[in-house]
Amino acid sequence: MNYKFGNLDYKINRYPVSTNKSLIAWNSADELILNYIDENKISASNLIIYNDRFGFLASFLSDFSPSVIVDSKSQEMAIALNLELNDIDSQNFRFYNPLDKLTTPIEFALIKIPKSMELFRLYLEQLAEVLDENSLVICGFMTKYFTSQILEIAKEYFYSVEQSLAVKKSRLLILKKAKSNKNKTKIIEVKLNDNVNLKQYPGVFSSKNIDYATQFLIEHINLRENDSKIMDLASGNGVLAYVIKVKNQNCEIHLVDDSFLSIESAKLNISGENIHFHYTDNLNELNKKYFDFIISNPPFHFEHETNIEIALSLFEESIKCLKEDGHLQLVANKHLNYKTHLSKIFNNVVIKAENEKFIIYDCFF
Ligand SMILES: C[S@@+](CC[C@H](N)C(=O)[O-])C[C@H]1O[C@@H](n2cnc3c(N)ncnc32)[C@H](O)[C@@H]1O
Numbered sequence: 001m002n003y004k005f006g007n008l009d010y011k012i013n014r015y016p017v018s019t020n021k022s023l024i025a026w027n028s029a030d031e032l033i034l035n036y037i038d039e040n041k042i043s044a045s046n047l048i049i050y051n052d053r054f055g056f057l058a059s060f061l062s063d064f065s066p067s068v069i070v071d072s073k074s075q076e077m078a079i080a081l082n083l084e085l086n087d088i089d090s091q092n093f094r095f096y097n098p099l100d101k102l103t104t105p106i107e108f109a110l111i112k113i114p115k116s117m118e119l120f121r122l123y124l125e126q127l128a129e130v131l132d133e134n135s136l137v138i139c140g141f142m143t144k145y146f147t148s149q150i151l152e153i154a155k156e157y158f159y160s161v162e163q164s165l166a167v168k169k170s171r172l173l174i175l176k177k178a179k180s181n182k183n184k185t186k187i188i189e190v191k192l193n194d195n196v197n198l199k200q201y202p203g204v205f206s207s208k209n210i211d212y213a214t215q216f217l218i219e220h221i222n223l224r225e226n227d228s229k230i231m232d233l234a235s236g237n238g239v240l241a242y243v244i245k246v247k248n249q250n251c252e253i254h255l256v257d258d259s260f261l262s263i264e265s266a267k268l269n270i271s272g273e274n275i276h277f278h279y280t281d282n283l284n285e286l287n288k289k290y291f292d293f294i295i296s297n298p299p300f301h302f303e304h305e306t307n308i309e310i311a312l313s314l315f316e317e318s319i320k321c322l323k324e325d326g327h328l329q330l331v332a333n334k335h336l337n338y339k340t341h342l343s344k345i346f347n348n349v350v351i352k353a354e355n356e357k358f359i360i361y362d363c364f365f
Helices: 028-039 056-060 073-085 115-127 149-155 212-219 240-247 260-269 310-320 338-345
Strands: 002-005 008-011 047-050 067-069 095-096 106-112 131-142 158-163 170-178 188-191 197-199 229-234 252-257 274-277 289-297 322-333 348-354 356-365
Touching: 002 056, 008 056, 008 073, 028 106, 028 170, 056 073, 067 240, 106 115, 106 188, 115 131, 115 149, 131 149, 149 158, 149 170, 197 260, 212 240, 212 322, 212 356, 229 240, 229 310, 240 252, 240 260, 240 289, 252 260, 260 274, 289 310, 310 322, 310 338, 338 348, 338 356
Parallel strands: 047 067, 047 106, 067 095, 106 131, 229 252, 229 289, 252 274, 289 322
Antiparallel strands: 002 008, 131 170, 158 170, 188 197, 322 356, 348 356
16 A cells, blocks of 8 residues: 655555455554654654564655664564565665664664553663663554553653644654663563463563463363474464473474564573474474474464454464374464364364363364
8 A cells, every 4th residue: 555755655565465454554653753753854863663563664764774673573574575665775774673782872763652561661671772861762652552651661761751742543752861771671470380480571472471361272282192293383482382391391392483572582481402493474484294283372463453364374374284194273262263264274173172261173184
């Protein structure tokens, strides 16, 4: 879909593509950010951009040669595709992850405020290392997602925190006069049982407790005696892989996740010669007809969006990775009604367990 700003007219697409035409690759908070920069004639020799999901800001602000913080493989793909689509040279960009130590002083930063407040704090923590009292940080958000925590966190890092007026249901937070607030702890502990706490970085799925759907799946894992090559699909902090490893130390386990911080968290929880990590948003590079067992609590929330298309395409890719006597076991919210979809991919879809909220499917060829 095209968007015009000044004399720039760019096509910005979503990756992965969605059949839901109401989902587009930017929102009015992105537009508000561009207008603010234009109206205030902001120029800066270095700009850093956070949480630019599909590369809308990176594309329109490419003249700033920005640094971009990338949280996920799909974001990296989306930005690369949109830069290419609009003939923007990616050589002028620098890409970092949210755990990288930044070293170049930053004059100007843009943040699309994420749903996870922990992740917002992690962004500010990373930035705090390279801001000085003259740096300007502009955050954009949709007013319906405003929480008072946004202001509380911003005030931990800045003396001056101002809000703009709302335009098209979005607003800006203008942060100035950075405090020298450094060295906060980044790792969160989540209780698995009386003896084990799992670790994870901020922004990783379910940081208060092991997710209830995951707990239900753990109670019903169907790890068969000969299941030795295992995939933890959409692994998050690696909790399912961890539980499987405890059941059978000899399993070869592959953990797959689109989120950088998830894969890095899983590395804190599970290791060994037979453990492999895949930072990817699809299964194209994983071995075909190789796995005995794929286990998953698949994604269906993406920030504030709900979308089952990604899970469905992961299920379609899963069957290619399974041996003919292999199986995919997954947990899902009942209302998602995956049975119809799974039955189009697998010949035999068994309901292994269900409670008032969740359902566990075991899928065979
Ligand atoms: C519901 S969480 C489950 C996490 C973990 N397995 C658990 O049970 O706590 C779903 C996970 O899917 C990941 N994810 C989202 N899109 C993905 C994709 N295209 N490929 C692989 N993982 C993806 C998210 O980063 C998130 O960690």
